[in-house]
Amino acid sequence: MRICYVVAMVAEAKPFIERYGIKEVEGFFAPLPCLLYEGNVNGAILDVVLNGQQQGSDLVGCEAASVATLSAIQRLHPDIIINSGTCGAFRSNGAEIAEVYIGNGVMFHDRRVPGDDAWGTQSLGNYPIWEGSAQLAQTLGFKMGKVTTGSSLDMQPCDLSIIQEHGGELKDMEGAAVGFVCSLFKTPILYVKSVTDLCDGGAETFEEFSRNLHHACETLKKANEQIIEYLTQR
Numbered sequence: 196m197r198i199c200y201v202v203a204m205v206a207e208a209k210p211f212i213e214r215y216g217i218k219e220v221e222g223f224f225a226p227l228p229c230l231l232y233e234g235n236v237n238g239a240i241l242d243v244v245l246n247g248q249q250q251g252s253d254l255v256g257c258e259a260a261s262v263a264t265l266s267a268i269q270r271l272h273p274d275i276i277i278n279s280g281t282c283g284a285f286r287s288n289g290a291e292i293a294e295v296y297i298g299n300g301v302m303f304h305d306r307r308v309p310g311d312d313a314w315g316t317q318s319l320g321n322y323p324i325w326e327g328s329a330q331l332a333q334t335l336g337f338k339m340g341k342v343t344t345g346s347s348l349d350m351q352p353c354d355l356s357i358i359q360e361h362g363g364e365l366k367d368m369e370g371a372a373v374g375f376v377c378s379l380f381k382t383p384i385l386y387v388k389s390v391t392d393l394c395d396g397g398a399e400t401f402e403e404f405s406r407n408l409h410h411a412c413e414t415l416k417k418a419n420e421q422i423i424e425y426l427t428q429r
């Protein structure tokens with residue numbers, strides 16, 4: 196079995212990379228910015244693909260996530276892609292900081308294109324997720340929520356109305372891009388998201404995100420340990 200994580204930020208991947216002692220395969224994706232870490236866990240190949248960096252900061256967002264996912268699938272042929280990272284969530288849904296969710300759907304929340312049945316529907320995405328996601332969440336005791344993706348950390352009122360209209364619960368910047376590419380190859384995709392900030396909590400998003408990043412990445416690592424165990428023991 197080959198499990199491939201696609202992760203945007205070094206902070207999100209580092210606890211996990213260190214836990215499994217997996218090593219960078221230098222230059223694997225050159226000249227693309229994405230990076231590959233690889234090792235073995237319980238007889239499975241474990242790949243972690245990071246979006247990479249530009250000008251000293253992580254390449255968050257959909258473009259880099261698409262490049263990383265496309266390259267990962269074409270070069271590594273994984274059995275499953277896991278998009279693991281941090282997200283915003285909603286206090287009104289009962290979310291708490293550093294709580295880990297499994298995605299039960301994925302879409303874009305900042306693509307405002309008119310038309311219900313053609314452009315509008317297509318641009319929102321709503322890509323398939325791995326069919327075993329709910330069973331995994333139930334067995335390991337994680338909540339589930341719909342991932343909605345946009346290109347900004349903040350949330351404009353027009354984003355919120357799309358999120359609410361479609362039952363979005365987890366706000367990120369990569370999930371739907373990863374899901375889009377997985378849908379093209381019919382590669383199963385599992386979402387694992389840890390909450391750094393509450394979109395309806397009243398705090399300034401970047402400050403709250405920065406303050407909680409370390410804590411959220413620790414719970415993310417613990418969740419991923421459980422998930423790897425679950426996937427490799429089946």
Ligand code: ADE
Pocket residue numbers: 281282283284347348349366367368391392394400404
């Ligand atoms: N990643 C972590 N928090 C986020 C938020 N509020 N919006 C988008 N991406 C995020």
